[in-house]
Amino acid sequence: MSAVPVPYFLVLAAVLFLIGAGGFLLRRNLLVLLMSIELMLNAVNLTLVAFNRLHPQSHGGQIFAFFVVAVAAAEAAVGLAIVLSFFRLRNTVRADEANTLKN
Numbered sequence: 001m002s003a004v005p006v007p008y009f010l011v012l013a014a015v016l017f018l019i020g021a022g023g024f025l026l027r028r029n030l031l032v033l034l035m036s037i038e039l040m041l042n043a044v045n046l047t048l049v050a051f052n053r054l055h056p057q058s059h060g061g062q063i064f065a066f067f068v069v070a071v072a073a074a075e076a077a078v079g080l081a082i083v084l085s086f087f088r089l090r091n092t093v094r095a096d097e098a099n100t101l102k103n
Contacts, residue, residue: 009050
């Protein structure tokens with residue numbers, strides 16, 4: 001069984017990133033926005049690990065991907081806490097109504 005070439009991983013990562021960017025730009029639900037950000041971060045992780053396959057003696061791509069996962073977990077926890085508090089205040093999770101928090 002042969003290994004999958006790196007360009008296949010890069011094309012998949014580009015498709016995942018574009019889906020995440022489209023979801024972030026087109027949707028108004030805060031939970032969908034957070035999921036779109038997570039999808040874009042996972043596309044970046046796939047790219048880092050794919051490029052790490054070109055240099056197997058160095059684990060820099062995998063280590064950097066690990067830190068991206070850690071930051072994404074922190075971002076998800078803080079983001080969900082903000083969405084939960086926003087829902088308690090306004091009874092909605094639409095991003096259009098988030099400008100009411102300025103006061």
